[in-house]
Amino acid sequence: MTTFRPYPGDVVADTADAVFWQACREERYLVSRCSDCDRHLWPAGACPDHGMAGMTWVEASGRGRLVSWTVVHQDYPSSFRGAPDTTAVIELEEGAFVHSALSCRGRPSVGMAVEVAFHQIGDGVVIPVFCTVGDDTVRDHRPPGVPPPGPTGEGVREP
Amino acid sequence: MAGEPTIVGLGLSPQGRRLGVSRRELRRRAIDEALADAGLHRRQVDACICIGTELEDLRYAGLTPRTSFALNSGGASPGLSVLVAGGLLATGQAEYVVCVYGEAWTGEAPRLTPHHGASTGTDLGGYSYGYPYLHGLVGPASVYALAAQHYLDRHGGGSEDLAAVAVTERSYGAVRPGAVGFGEPITVSDHQESRMIVDPLRLLDCSRPTDGAVAVVVTSPARAADCAATPVAVLGAGTGHNLENWWNGTMFRRTGAAPDAARTAFRRAGVGPEDIDVAQLYAPFSIAVLLQLEEYGFCDEGEAGAFVRGGGTGPKGRLPTNTGGGQLSGFYATGFTPLSEGILQVRGTAPSSQVPGAELCLVSGSGGNGGVQGSWAHVGMILGRPR
Numbered sequence: 001m002t003t004f005r006p007y008p009g010d011v012v013a014d015t016a017d018a019v020f021w022q023a024c025r026e027e028r029y030l031v032s033r034c035s036d037c038d039r040h041l042w043p044a045g046a047c048p049d050h051g052m053a054g055m056t057w058v059e060a061s062g063r064g065r066l067v068s069w070t071v072v073h074q075d076y077p078s079s080f081r082g083a084p085d086t087t088a089v090i091e092l093e094e095g096a097f098v099h100s101a102l103s104c105r106g107r108p109s110v111g112m113a114v115e116v117a118f119h120q121i122g123d124g125v126v127i128p129v130f131c132t133v134g135d136d137t138v139r140d141h142r143p144p145g146v147p148p149p150g151p152t153g154e155g156v157r158e159p
Numbered sequence: 160m161a162g163e164p165t166i167v168g169l170g171l172s173p174q175g176r177r178l179g180v181s182r183r184e185l186r187r188r189a190i191d192e193a194l195a196d197a198g199l200h201r202r203q204v205d206a207c208i209c210i211g212t213e214l215e216d217l218r219y220a221g222l223t224p225r226t227s228f229a230l231n232s233g234g235a236s237p238g239l240s241v242l243v244a245g246g247l248l249a250t251g252q253a254e255y256v257v258c259v260y261g262e263a264w265t266g267e268a269p270r271l272t273p274h275h276g277a278s279t280g281t282d283l284g285g286y287s288y289g290y291p292y293l294h295g296l297v298g299p300a301s302v303y304a305l306a307a308q309h310y311l312d313r314h315g316g317g318s319e320d321l322a323a324v325a326v327t328e329r330s331y332g333a334v335r336p337g338a339v340g341f342g343e344p345i346t347v348s349d350h351q352e353s354r355m356i357v358d359p360l361r362l363l364d365c366s367r368p369t370d371g372a373v374a375v376v377v378t379s380p381a382r383a384a385d386c387a388a389t390p391v392a393v394l395g396a397g398t399g400h401n402l403e404n405w406w407n408g409t410m411f412r413r414t415g416a417a418p419d420a421a422r423t424a425f426r427r428a429g430v431g432p433e434d435i436d437v438a439q440l441y442a443p444f445s446i447a448v449l450l451q452l453e454e455y456g457f458c459d460e461g462e463a464g465a466f467v468r469g470g471g472t473g474p475k476g477r478l479p480t481n482t483g484g485g486q487l488s489g490f491y492a493t494g495f496t497p498l499s500e501g502i503l504q505v506r507g508t509a510p511s512s513q514v515p516g517a518e519l520c521l522v523s524g525s526g527g528n529g530g531v532q533g534s535w536a537h538v539g540m541i542l543g544r545p546r
Contacts, residue, residue, distance in 0.1 A: 011292050041406075043290055043531065048406060068309040068411050071358040076298045087296040089305060089411065097408060099291040099532065110312040127293060 005080055007125050017044040019057050024126040029062040029116045031096050040094035062116035063133065064092040069108045090114055090130050104132040164245035164393045165545055167386035168197030168376030169502050174337060174490030178263065178370040182211065185372035186261035187220045193374040198387030199255060204376075206253035208243060210236040210260040210493070220259075226252060233526020234441050236260070237373070237494035238538035242396055244377035254382060260495050261372025291532045300365060302533040303444035304357035309411040310446060311359060313461070318359055320464030322350035324445035325363045325487055327472050332484025335511045339369060340488030364445040366486035373495035375502070380545050389506045392545040394519070395428025397421060399537045402529035414447050414525050415537030417454035424521075425456075428541040432456040435541070436517040437504050438472075438480045439497030441524045445487065448472070448480065451523060455539070474512055482512040494524030494538075501542045519543045 008021045023030045031040045034047035035054040046052040069088040088102035102108060103117070114130040121127055170192030172185045194201055207227040209215035217227055230236050230243065237260060244256035291301070307321065326347055332340030345363060353362035376386075383390035399420030404410040425431055432455055442448045452463040457478055458471075466472070472480035483489040483500040490496060501522040503509040520542045527536045 005295070006292055008293060011290055045530065048403075067408070068305040068312075070296070070301055070304040070308055071355075072295055072297065072301055072304075073354070073358065074298070074300065074356045080295045085295055087291070087294045087301070091408065097405065097410075099294065099296060101294040110309065 005121060007122060008127065012043075020044065021126075023057070024118055024128055025124065027118045027126075029060050029128060030057045031060040031092060031094055032056070033058045033094070040092065040096040042092075042096040042098045061093045064090040064098075064114055064130070066102070066108055066110055066112045066114055066130075067091050067097065068110060069102055088114075088130060101127075101129045102131075103129050105135065162380040163545070164241055164248060164377050165380050165383040166241070166375050166391045166393075166502055166542075167378050167383045167388050168193035168195075168199065168374070169388070169499060170194070170196060170372075170374040171499055172261065172372040174369050174371030174492060175339060176367070176369055177265065180263060180370070182213070182261045182263040182370075182372070183216045183219050185263060185370065186211075186216075186259050186374070189261060189372035189374040190220050190222065190257060190259055193257065193259075193376050196388045197255075197376045197378075199376060203255050204257050206244070206247050206256040208240040208256065208258045210240060210258065210495075211262055215259075222257070224253075224257075231527075232536050233528075234443070234493045235524045235526040235536040235538050237375075237498045238396070238522065238524040238540055239398070239536070241375070241377055241393060241498070241540065242398075242538065245393070248377070248379050254378060256377045257374055258377060259372065259374040260492060262368070262492075263370040264368045296532070298357070300357040300360055300444060303446050304360045305533070306411045306413075306450060307359050307364075307444070307446035310449060313412075314464065316461075316464045318351060318361070319347060320449060320468065321359065321361075321364050321445045322347045323464065323467040324442075324448045324472075325350050327467060327470075328445075328448075328481050328485040329363075329488040330473065331482050331512050332488025335483050335489060338484040338489045339367070340484050360444055360446070363487070366443040366491045369490045369492070371490055371492050373492050373499050375498070383545060389508075390545050391502050391505045391542050394541045394543045394546070395424045395426070395430070396538065396540040397423025397425075397427065399423075399539075400529060400534070401525075401537065402531065402534040405529075405531045405534050410531075410533055412450070413454055414441070414450050414523075415535055416451050416523060416525075416539055420523075420537045420539040421455045424539040424541055428519075428543075430519060430541060435478065435519050435521050437482060437501075437514045437519075438478050438521040439483075439485075439501040439504070439523070440481060440521075441486070441494050441497050441526075442481065443486045443491065447525070448485075452478075452480075455521060455523075474514075479512065479514045482509060482514065493526065494522075497522045497524065498540075501540075505542050505544065 036050040067089040113133040170189035240258035247253040332338040397420040401415035449463040
C-alpha cells in the first residue's frame with residue numbers, strides 16, 4: 001500500500017508507546033494507566049502525581065465520547081493526499097483524552113458516543129480511528145489518507 | 160527590593176509582509192530605537208533576552224551585556240521575558256535588560272513531510288505536535304479550531320461570533336498606519352465568504368506571519384524615573400499552563416489563562432477585571448479573544464460572543480481590545496503584538512485608537528508546547544503607570 005502519511009514512529013522521539021502500536025496491529029486498544037492512582041493517561045509518559053514507576057498498559061473499552069472535531073482544509077503538510085479527514089479529540093470511558101481521526105456520517109455532534117476501529121495505513125502499520133457507535137457502515141469507511149474513488153483529482157485539496 | 164519590572168524603552172520596527180530586511184537587521188533597528196526611546200547608551204545594557212528562531216547576534220547589534228540567553232516559548236516568550244528580566248533585576252544581575260524579537264519570513268513556509276523512520280526529517284517540529292499529525296491535525300490553527308468548535312457547540316453560537324472578532328480587529332487595523340489591514344475594513348459577510356481553513360476557522364479568523372522586530376528595555380522603578388520615556392510598570396503578572404487543563408479535560412475551553420494566570424495577575428496587581436480599561440490579547444485566531452474575555456472574567460461563560468457583537472471590544476465599548484488591529488489585522492510579532500500595543504496605550508501614545516485615560520491594560524501571551532498539542536504556557540500582565 002502506498003501512503004504519503006506519517007507513521008507512528010515518525011511523530012514521537014522514542015519507543016515509549018511501541019506496546020500500544022503493536023496492540024493496534026492485533027486490534028486491541030490500550031491506554032496507559034498509573035497503578036498508584038488508577039488514572040488513565042495519554043500520550044504515554046509519566047503520571048503527573050506519581051511519575052513513571054507505576055505506569056502500565058491496560059486494555060481499554062475502546063469507547064468514548066466526542067469532545068471536539070475539525071477538518072483541516074488548508075494544505076499545511078505535504079504528507080496527506082486526498083480529501084481531508086475529520087479529526088477529533090475523544091474522551092475515553094477510562095477518562096483519558098486522545099487525538100484521533102473520526103469516521104461518521106453527517107455532521108459530527110459534540111458529546112456523541114464513539115468506539116474504536118482499526119485501519120491499516122501501511123505495511124504492518126495500523127492506527128485507531130473512532131467511529132459512531134452502532135454504525136457499521138462507517139467502520140468500512142475508507143482508511144484515512146487514501147483518496148476516494150472517482151475521477152482523477154476529485155477530493156484533492158487545493159494548494 | 161528591585162520592585163515591579165518597569166518598561167522604559169520600546170522599539171518597534173516596520174511590521175509587514177516581506178519587508179526585504181534580514182531579521183537581525185530588523186532586531187538591530189528595534190534595539191537602537193528602544194535605547195533611544197529610553198535615553199540609554201548601548202553600554203548600559205547588561206542583560207539581553209533573545210526571542211526567536213535563531214540564536215542571538217549581539218555582535219551585529221553592537222551589544223556587550225554581562226549575560227544573554229534565548230527564551231523560546233512561542234507567543235508566551237515576550238511576557239515571560241519581562242518577568243525573567245524582573246528576576247535579573249531583583250537578584251542584582253542587571254540594571255537594564257533588553258528583550259528582543261525579530262523575524263523575517265522569506266520564501267515558502269516549511270511543510271511537514273513524513274520520513275518513515277529515516278534519520279532525517281522534521282516531523283517533530285512545533286507545528287506537528289506529535290500524535291495529532293498522524294491524523295493530519297497539524298498547525299496551531301487546528302488547536303484553536305478544536306477550541307472554536309467546542310465553544311460554538313457548547314454555547315450554541317454561530318460563526319458570526321467569530322466574525323465579530325475579526326471585523327472589530329480589522330476596524331482598528333484599518334485606521335492604524337502600517338497595519339496589514341490598513342485602509343481595508345471588512346464586513347461580517349466578507350468573513351462568512353472567506354474560505355475555510357480549519358473548520359470552523361475561516362481565512363479571516365487567522366493571522367499570518369509578518370516580518371518585524373520589537374525590543375523593550377526593562378529596569379527597576381528607581382532607575383525608570385531617570386529614563387527619558389514614560390515608564391510603564393508591570394503591576395501584576397500571572398502564569399498558567401494548558402497541560403493541567405489537558406489532564407482535567409478543560410483545555411479546549413481555554414487558552415491557558417484560566418484558572419491560574421488570570422487569578423494570579425489580578426491578585427498581584429490588586430485589581431479586578433472591572434478595573435481594566437483596555438486589553439491586548441494574544442489571539443492569532445479569532446476564537447482566542449472570546450476564550451480570554453471569559454477566562455479573565457470580563458464576560459461570563461458563553462457571553463463573549465454577544466459582548467463582541469455588541470461592540471464591547473470596539474473603540475467605544477466597555478473594553479477596547481487589540482486596538483492596533485491585533486494579530487489578525489495589525490501584525491504578528493508573537494506576544495510582542497499585544498505587549499507593544501499595551502505599552503503605547505498606557506503611555507497614551509497609540510498612533511490610532513488611543514483609549515482616553517487608559518490607566519490599566521491587560522496584556523496576554525500563549526505559546527510553547529508541554530507535550531500535547533495545545534498544551535502551552537500562558538502569561539498575563541497588568542500594565543499601568545508606576546505607583
